[in-house]
Amino acid sequence: MTGGDFISVERIYKTYDSGLAALKGVSLTVRRGETLVIVGPSGSGKSTLLRCLCGLEEIDAGAVVIDGQVVSGDARLRDKMRPELGLVFQSFNLFPHLTVMENITLAPVRVRRVKAAEAEKAAGRLLEKVGLADKAGARPAQLSGGQQQRVAIARALAMNPRVMLFDEVTSALDPEMIGEVLAVMKDLAAEGLTMVVVTHEMGFAREVGEAVVFMDGGEVVERAAPAARFFDQPATDRARQFLEKIF
Amino acid sequence: MKKQKNPYKLTALPAWAATLALLAWLVYDGAVKSGYSWEWSRIPAFFFDADKGELGPLTLGLGLTFQITFWSLLITFGLGLFIALARLAGGTVLSALARIYLEVIRNTPLLVQILVMYSVVGEIFSLSRFWAAVLAVSFFEAAYLSEIIRSGILAVGEGQWQAAWCLGLSTPDTFRRVILPQTGPMLLPPLCSLVISLIKDSALVSVIGVYELTKAARSLIAKTYLALELWLTIAVVYLLINLAVSELGAFLERRLGASGRAGRFL
Numbered sequence: 001m002t003g004g005d006f007i008s009v010e011r012i013y014k015t016y017d018s019g020l021a022a023l024k025g026v027s028l029t030v031r032r033g034e035t036l037v038i039v040g041p042s043g044s045g046k047s048t049l050l051r052c053l054c055g056l057e058e059i060d061a062g063a064v065v066i067d068g069q070v071v072s073g074d075a076r077l078r079d080k081m082r083p084e085l086g087l088v089f090q091s092f093n094l095f096p097h098l099t100v101m102e103n104i105t106l107a108p109v110r111v112r113r114v115k116a117a118e119a120e121k122a123a124g125r126l127l128e129k130v131g132l133a134d135k136a137g138a139r140p141a142q143l144s145g146g147q148q149q150r151v152a153i154a155r156a157l158a159m160n161p162r163v164m165l166f167d168e169v170t171s172a173l174d175p176e177m178i179g180e181v182l183a184v185m186k187d188l189a190a191e192g193l194t195m196v197v198v199t200h201e202m203g204f205a206r207e208v209g210e211a212v213v214f215m216d217g218g219e220v221v222e223r224a225a226p227a228a229r230f231f232d233q234p235a236t237d238r239a240r241q242f243l244e245k246i247f
Numbered sequence: 248m249k250k251q252k253n254p255y256k257l258t259a260l261p262a263w264a265a266t267l268a269l270l271a272w273l274v275y276d277g278a279v280k281s282g283y284s285w286e287w288s289r290i291p292a293f294f295f296d297a298d299k300g301e302l303g304p305l306t307l308g309l310g311l312t313f314q315i316t317f318w319s320l321l322i323t324f325g326l327g328l329f330i331a332l333a334r335l336a337g338g339t340v341l342s343a344l345a346r347i348y349l350e351v352i353r354n355t356p357l358l359v360q361i362l363v364m365y366s367v368v369g370e371i372f373s374l375s376r377f378w379a380a381v382l383a384v385s386f387f388e389a390a391y392l393s394e395i396i397r398s399g400i401l402a403v404g405e406g407q408w409q410a411a412w413c414l415g416l417s418t419p420d421t422f423r424r425v426i427l428p429q430t431g432p433m434l435l436p437p438l439c440s441l442v443i444s445l446i447k448d449s450a451l452v453s454v455i456g457v458y459e460l461t462k463a464a465r466s467l468i469a470k471t472y473l474a475l476e477l478w479l480t481i482a483v484v485y486l487l488i489n490l491a492v493s494e495l496g497a498f499l500e501r502r503l504g505a506s507g508r509a510g511r512f513l
């Protein structure tokens with residue numbers, strides 16, 4: 001069945017310069033078309049893991065394998081793979097000096113060498129998909145948090161990445177805006193996009209997650225599929241304690 | 248957009264007038280008390296000699312000051328940006344060299360740098376006085392500009408780099424399309440001060456006999472003894488040029504702010 005794995009993380013270690021060991025031998029796999037949800041307490045290493053996946057952080061040991069190729073430690077391969085992983089951040093990180101349209105088309109034009117007109121057409125379709133067709137000319141500062149996050153998702157999608165990584169994308173949003181962003185993500189999951197979703201939205205995790213990974217203290221404590229099984233019958237004490245604190 | 252009056256100008260005008268009047272009176276009174284006889288009527292001919300129908304030495308000197316400023320600005324921007332990027336390439340030989348350059352330039356007097364550029368470097372590479380002057384001023388200002396640019400680049404948040412990285416943008420594209428456009432508007436006020444410093448500092452190249460405005464005034468004083476008139480005149484010329492630069496800077500800042508482009512970074 002390993003032929004179905006798109007991402008395979010093999011015993012990776014990451015210690016920050018500060019001496020803090022954020023990942024201590026983490027292993028997991030993400031299958032093609034799967035929505036994998038990662039949950040765990042604050043500081044458990046979830047963001048660090050996503051950053052190691054897309055090469056924002058170098059790992060100290062272990063291997064990150066994407067589409068059958070070991071990308072960790074191979075700068076050229078990692079650069080080639082970078083556009084194939086779309087990361088959406090908690091803090092949106094839109095380019096404030098560019099319009100919504102420019103935010104979305106910049107990378108396809110510069111990296112994928114798509115013609116500007118084509119890129120704009122595609123961006124228009126993506127904006128429609130995330131419900132912001134009328135905001136193409138706006139600047140990020142003129143949008144609400146939920147709108148900005150939907151633009152950020154559209155921007156990542158515009159590269160046609162083979163996997164989307166979401167790092168607590170609703171944590172910085174006002175409650176009334178969380179739903180609109182989660183709705184977009186649900187659509188993507190339903191379309192069969194491969195997704196890794198770090199979230200504190202347990203309802204969403206349960207509904208959309210085809211598998212759940214529970215992390216604590218820089219380790220994977222538990223993996224369960226489907227997600228509902230984890231929430232109903234956690235296999236470990238640590239997971240049980242974590243879930244009790246939340247619900 | 249409706250036209251907006253700039254309140255700064257309205258209140259500043261009387262203040263300027265009062266300050267200048269006070270200064271003028273102080274100079275005049277001091278001169279009278281020390282028995283100095285004013286000969287202001289001879290000054291206009293130093294700008295334009297109507298009898299001969301040719302430009303006077305002050306105008307020619309001013310022209311040279313502008314030329315030095317123009318070339319120095321060009322080189323300063325190129326070099327300053329390069330040094331800033333070199334400094335940011337942490338831990339490399341390039342960044343160490345940039346650091347040494349910075350320390351040498353900032354911790355020695357510009358006057359000495361100009362003399363070294365002229366009599367040592369200029370000698371080796373047979374530079375003309377003019378280019379020795381331009382290079383000395385450029386190297387000096389570039390050190391300061393690089394620090395301005397570097398702090399501007401560092402002020403752009405980590406998240407912008409990360410977003411660009413994850414989209415697959417190359418490092419040059421990240422700088423050109425993402426980081427520098429956000430840095431630019433932020434840098435306008437310090438850049439404006441830098442241009443003003445550059446124009447003022449260009450007066451120092453008179454020591455190697457480049458006939459710019461200050462040198463022209465000095466030669467005229469040696470010939471005519473109109474020291475007070477000439478010094479005051481060129482002071483006013485520098486003042487007017489630099490006020491114009493400030494106004495231009497303020498105008499650009501308003502334009503960039505009004506267009507909404509990175510307006511909130513100003």
Ligand SMILES: Nc1ncnc2c1ncn2[C@@H]1O[C@H](COP(=O)(O)OP(=O)(O)OP(=O)(O)O)[C@@H](O)[C@H]1O
Pocket residue numbers: 016017018020021022040041042043044045046047048049168
């Ligand atoms: N750049 C960094 N330098 C040093 N330590 C870091 C850095 N980033 C994260 N850490 C530390 O590494 C540990 C794991 O952090 P990480 O951000 O991966 O956790 P997380 O699971 O995403 O937490 P949260 O739910 O709060 O986002 C934390 O203790 C954090 O303080």
Ligand SMILES: [Mg+2]
Pocket residue numbers: 046047048167168
């Ligand atoms: Mg996190």
